[in-house]
Amino acid sequence: MILPLVAAFLTSQSPPAPAPGPNEPEEPNRRQQTVVTASRAERKLEDVVVATEVITREQIDALGVRDLGQLLQQQPGVELVYTFRGVGLRLQGLDPEYVLVLVDGERVSGRVGTTLDLGRFSLREVERVEIVKGPAAALYGADAMGGVVNLITRRVQRPLELGGRGMFGTLLEGDARANAGTKQGPFELRVGGGFRRRDAYDWQPEDAATSGAALQRFDGDLSLAYAPDERTRVWLRGGYARRDENAVDLNPSGAVLDRRQRQEQFDVSLGSRHQLADGPSLLVRGHFGLFREQLLQDQRGSRALDDYSQNFTRLYEGLVQGDHRLGAHALTGGVEVLGERLNSARLERSPVSRIRGGVFLQDEWDVLPGTDGEGLRLKVAPGLRFDLDSQFGGAPSPRLAIKLDPSPALTVRASAGLGFRPPSFQELYLRFTNTGIGYVVSGNPDLTAEHSAAVNVGVDWRPPLSGWLFSASAFHTRLRDLINVTAGGVPNPDDPVTFNYENVARAYTQGIELNGRVKLPVRSTYLDLAYTFLDARDLTRDRPLEGRSRHRVNAQLTTRYRPLNLEAVVRGSWVSCRTYFLGVGGGMANVIGYGEDTPTGAPAYVDLEAQVTYRFRSSGIELFVNGYNLLNAGDQQFNPRPPRGVLGGIQWDY
Incomplete structure (x- = not known):
């Protein structure tokens, strides 16, 4: 009752938001959205040379998602990878270790193994999510062979901003978050916090194991900024x-x-x-991240397999970047330094550290600028980054991107680039013994970096119908020096076998992605459809790369009925059969596909979710009901996601 009363008081102090007029667009022009990831500088979405997908704050709220993994669960061209250490992300068939996740352009510390858990990102302060698929190492260096996902946080725009959101539902899941901000002259302040909890769930209740863990999450952050004019901004953020x-x-x-x-x-x-007054801009930034993981495995009725481990990861990052418009050229260049340090009892030697410095430069050249949006337009964006790693030496990462607009309704983009990924500390130095099964996992300090070469081509067509858009893209990525796990025997408690990491694999991923957006005859109703075909193959073992779906279909229906202040979103996906290779030895053999691998097909499934929202237009209050995994798709072994559930809640923004 308190929230509506506070909202009523606040709205009594200011006029209600006006209803959209008959000639107003039903939704903002997406092509005018400002993005930063593709160029490391602000550009209009319609002007970026490398294709960028944007998920806005409005879309995040309309879907009712609680973390980044749930947001991307049904994003076209995206696959999630479920492990007991978290949920990872695949882009264009490339595993989580080849996808770089950023927050405001900064790296996030704390990959567990090779996976950065998407469940750690609550989206509470996120203004939009930008996705760039394909090689991005020319600007971002290592780990960006498959693409970049960048979370852009909110900025305070008004003298007073308040907001809160709470929901509760199946699995006793509760999610509460709140934020407050103020802009007073040149000063900005924003503070927020959140709490989330959920019970464990089990797809196979006949055994003792659970499929998904019970969780609790607390988070908080503080942001300060000083902006005396439009040309200068200084900020400090902590979380x-x-x-x-x-x-x-x-x-x-x-x-x-x-x-x-x-x-x-x-x-x-x-x-x-x-x-500066004559156009150039300078960005200077420093970032420190600390990630601590503790894992306790307590055997029931015995201490034989009890195990406790603790890992500390420290990340140091510094950037100096300049941007300047020089005639037909938009230049972006800079120097970036990255340091990592890991303390872990499971490493042969601890602590271990590395430092990497990178120099990058990209030129966006308007070869044919067109006139007033008419005529042939051509942009060419060559880019090059050179990284020097304290362990692996130098690595160049060139990329050439082209954007051609034969007409206002048609855009063609193409890019080709190289990328690399140095081995993780675990791959280099891990020493893990499982006496209960009989195996040892040993790192290899002689590993070299993995490398990729990729090509992407895409076409966007905007027919002369409001709200309609069609696009098609194709990609091919060739990988070499991939790190595989090898062994010389079968796990045995009496004679443990050692699994080692080796640079022995070659692979490729290739495919096509088709997308369409149609405005239906019903006012404010849109249908989004997408189809993804993926061919991913391990050339060394002459078999498909494990766990990838060959076909995927996504659909989303969005509608608003303004007379009743209602909005509904329904989205679903069909995911085809995926192939896994299970070894005969059990345990570690099943994890890495060792032994006489038996191909096993995980069944196709359909995922469906929906949300209905009612808005009190004059008060800023929204009531919503969210249903997820409505067809109860999932299983214990291959798709251990939460079962069917329903959540209801309230949101308030001022």
Whole structure:
């Protein structure tokens, strides 16, 4: 009752928002959206040379998602990878270790193994999510072979901003978040916090193990900024998040283990941007991230398999970047330094550290600028980055991108580039022993970096019908020096076998992606359709890359009925059969596909979710009901996502 009363008081102090007029667009022009990821500088979406997908704050709220993994669950061209250490992300068939996740352009510390858990990102302060598929190493360096996902946080725009959101539903899931901000002259302040919890769930109740862990998450952040004019901005941001998970695991030998995992993340960032009177702008930024993970595995009825581990990852990042418009050329260049340090008892030597410096330059050249949006337009964007790693030496990452607009209704984009990924600390130095099954995983300090070469081509067509858009794209990525796991025997408790990492694999991923957006005859109703075909193959083993769906269909229906202040979103996806290779040895063999691999097909499934929202237009209050995984798609082994559920809640913004 308190929230509506506060909203009523605030709205009594200001006039209600006017209803859209008959000639107003039903939704903002997406092509005028400002993005930064593709160029590391602000550009209009219609002007970027490399295709960029944008998920806005309005879309995030309309879908009712609680974290980044749920947001991208049904995003076209995106696949999620579920592991007991978190949810990872595939782009264009490339695994999570080849996809770079950023927050305001800054790296996020704390990959567990090779996966950065998307469940750690609550979206509470996110203004939009930008996705760039394909090679991005020319600007971002290592780990961007498959693409970049960049979360852009909100800025304070008004003297007073308040907001809150709360929801509760199936699995006793609760999510509460709040934020406040103020802009007073040149000063900006924003503070926020959130809490989320959920019970564990189980797709196979006949055994002791759970499919998904019970979780609790706390997070908070503070942002300060000083902007005396439009050309200068200085900011300081800090945030802390803690995520606790409790689950039950069943060891292949029959032992039952209670698993408790805690992840803590702390980040602080200081930066400034200044634009000179004659046009050039300078960005200077520093970032420190600290990630701590604790994992306890407690065997029931015995101490033989009890295990506790603690990892500390420290990330240091510095950037100096300049942007300048020189005639027909928009130049972006800079120097970036990245340092990583890991403390872990599971490494042969600890702590381990590395430092990497990179120099990059990109030129967006308007070869044919067109006139007043008419005529042939051509942009060419050559880019090059050179990284020098303290362990792996130098690595160039060139890219050439082209954007051609034969007419206002047609855009053609193409890019080709190289990328690389240095081995992780775990791949280099891991020393892990599982006595219950009988295997040892040993890192290899002689590993070299993995490399890729990729080509992307895409076409956008905007027919002369409001709200309609069609696009088609194709991609091919060739990978070499991939790191595989090899062994010389079968796991045995009496004579443990050692699994090693080796640069022995070659692979490729290629495919097409088709997208269409249609405005239906019903006012304010849009239908989005997408189809993705993926061919991903391990050339060394002459078999498909594991876990990829060959075909995927996405659909989303969005409608608004303004007379009743109602909005509804329904989105679904069909995912074809995926191939996995299970080894005969069990345990680690099943994890890495060792032994006499037996191909196993995970069944196709349909995922469906929906949200209905009612808006009190004059008060800023929204009531919503969200249903997820409505067809109850999932299983214990290949798709251990949460089962069918319903959430209801309230949101308020001022």
